[in-house]
Amino acid sequence: MEPKPPPRRWRLLRLLGIVLTALLVLFISGLLLGDRLTPKAIGAPSHALPLQDQQTLIDRALVPVLAEHPGQSGAIYLSEGLEAYAARSIITRQAGRSLDLQYYMWHDDMVGHLLAHDVYQAAERGVRVRLLLDDMNTQGLDPQMMALDKHPNIEIRLYNPFRNRDGLWRLLEMVQRAFSINHRMHNKAWIADGRVAIVGGRNIGEEYFDARPDVNFRDLDLLLAGPVAADASTVFDQFWNSDAVVPIAALQFSTDQQLGNFITQAERDARQQKALPYLQRVRARFDDAYLSERLALHWTADIHVHSDPPRKRGNADRADWLVTRLAEVLLGARHKSLLISPYFVPGAAGTKALVRQVQDGVQVGVVTNSLAANDVAAVHSGYMHYRRPLVAGGVQLHELRSHGHPEKASTFGSSGASLHTKAFVVDDRRGFVGSFNLDPRSAYLNTEMGVLFDDPVLAARLRQEYLRLAGPELSYWVYLDRDHELRWLDRTHTPAIALRTEPDTTWMQRATTRVISWLPLESQL
Template sequence: MLSWFAIASLVILAVLVGGVLVANRLAPPATGEPSHALPLQSAQTELDRELSPLLAAHPGRTGVIFLVDGVDAFAARAIAARKAGRTLDLQYFIWHNDLTGRLLASEAHDAAERGVRVRILLDDMNARGLDPHLLALDAHPNIELRLYNPFRNRENIGRAFELARRMVSMNHRMHNKAWIADGRVAVIGGRNIGEQYFSADAEVNFRDLDLLLLGPAVEQASAIFDRYWNSTAAVPMATLGAREPKALRDLLAAVVRDARGERARQYLDRVEESQLVREHYRSALHPHWSAGIEVVADPPVKSTDDDRAQWMVARLTSMISATQREALVISPYFVPGEDGTARLAALTGRGIQVGVVTNSLAANDVYAVHSGYAGYRERLLRQGVELYELRTNEHVHAATTFVGTRAALHTKAFVLDRSRGFVGSFNVDPRSKNLNTEMGVLFDDPVMAGHLREEYLRLAGPALSYRVQMEKDGALRWIDGSQSPPVVLDSEPDAGFVRRVLARASGWLPIESQL
């Protein structure tokens, strides 16, 4: 038998040889021509004409609508695309090739057919296998698609060798989520593009949150998009694959056909019944107007040599540390680390109420993340932090449009002192802090804080979450308050033996910095 040393040597040799073979196909340069948001016009497009009177009535203020319901969140994007007449700028970590992904791709294609300039920037890590679809969209004269930090080797062993050779650089991903129409409307928050984010999956759907923005803060979102689009990390799709015109046309036709099929029709019927659609077409939408809204993001490329004062983590942690009375956090992936745990303990030590809603083991889709969180759970409870874990099999659905049999948390937000807060893509974990780029909306507005606090209380309530408590002997208990009297559980609820074992085993690995 080969010794471990011999096996390790062979692996290293294979990586080095593979690196040589693909060395000329690594780290593709950002060769795209620079482009920028087009100037706003007073009445050029339907969105211009609809919003100009509202903006004139609320000078210097941004309109905001909370999008808690998944169907409403889909509708907001679809309506913005249909009404766009100048530009669509779309930036996402994940765009699934499923029902809602194809529907929204079809909306973007329809806009391009009307003459709208469409720019799409996707992170490449989750785009594997989508090249034909991406090339088909990119082939349209009014659509340009770029990939963030892409693999030059698109398939099979070349991709594996490249990952091994570029392990450090490939670990940096773009986690931003933004849908911007005509520089007038933006949807920013936690949702990627896919069925699970829009209450369309038959099994698992996410509890998530976006903000629909109208007005001045949208220009900030557009400026952020431009910085990413023109950065060294954004590579044109056209440089990464060959186009075969007929095959691309046939593929795009299939996407459009699926978007008009029976299953799509059933989902779109639900969309037409959504509250946002009904109010939009009755001209009954009532956004809250605020001067205290700012769209923020990490720099397009985060480097260890950066001035970290420009990173989102620096700004968000300084806000949380300045809390005076109450800090309520929603984070599906919650791995606070030593620094975050100390920061929350410092708050409770000053008599400040601190609460966190995160996923239970049963609701979490990444065992390792839950093990990372579990390593801090007892310490947080000892310091007086209130912990709530989303139940995956809740008895009461909080929204009639929620479908599927299981739920998971995906909202990333916090609200401080009932006055300030954040909604966006940033998880409280090492990956969001140090590796991924993130984006979101900061606000200083009591009305918005009230809405977000209500959402926190809804998620933390007994219908949707277990409360975690610690006994005097240090044992953990999960309180199911949905039953009367409340039921006390002494192990991770709704999680089978195998899931518990895998989560515990993940905790033995030295991978916290990657979570």
């Protein structure tokens, strides 16, 4: 008599057990082997090219102006998307020596193609181009990146790259290297001829430059000219030559056809109707006096670019971490501290520090995304724990209204927020603009960079940006009513309307966020 086959449910359970065991073995192997699983850095060292007085158009424009401002650097905010695009395009077209570009994301879209084509044209003129990208968001971009990398004047390197470039194997590698793959390079810098740098919050993609009707980020960069640009070049060299970075040519191969396809696509994008305002802005601004006169740079001595080290691990010495430097500035506030952060998860210690400042007589204000404006529900779930103690402690909390399609927000992704600016101003003098969110991920997992200054003029302009974002037209004021319940005040009405639930959200959004808040995810946010 033949034995009966096991019930179907037992077969499914056994299969599930095998899969889970395989994943566990995969994960443990990654935990034990650690960084030995990552591709090895094999790129030849290189460094920023020495400055010349008259070699390039940028040299000739800036050297006389720098002589009029000895020991100082020029700076100007780039808040409008069109202007931020034009600034990158123009300094790229005027570069004659080098372009060093460092970004977390470079999207495969119209803006990404147009700026990449500017970079390619610079290489055609003989400019040396070094492009450093974080590898987390490059899946599917290898053909375009390899097309550029094939040019003799262009080299592309990837930070903490995947060995497997796409498909299921890439996903399995993510599981195996769960701990090491979690460390990403969030830096953002565009450096031309070693004399001009754009540093701030923008990645390269349509939503960061107001080119998408459904998703537009409110963001901020600083264009820097003069000695401070050398700080950005030093940061770039540290990353470019670190053992966390691998040339893309060591991971993938290229063909002549890929380069031809890239040029064709870029030229096709330039003919799109939505590209017209961007190309027109470049043409309107482009002239020899763009840097020296048209931008009306503000000149100051106390301004510097700072960054985390390329390797940033929890057991390392944190003295040179950006979070240490920023905390020192913020905790030194004497009368005013105004913070702008799209992702705001201050933690218990940060909340306690901010409330203590209020008790010491410091005005503390925060602008962040509301749930409807936030594109990452998991981040809002971490932030919501601290909202009540912050407001109860006297912190002035403003949440940006929804602009776009919050129903498309993802749990962990990044595709729909209204606010993307990361900045603060302290005591109307000291300030910061960069890539650093006020959350655990920026503090302890990602590498970050930005501009720190001590200058009343730059501080006043940043304070104006804070007040604009915190104003009634753009934000709700969060407060506690007499029953100690959170309320959102809509000040666009007369009289103002107090809302009892998270504005502009559905019950499903609120429920999802609440459930996520119960999970132990805060250290990853």
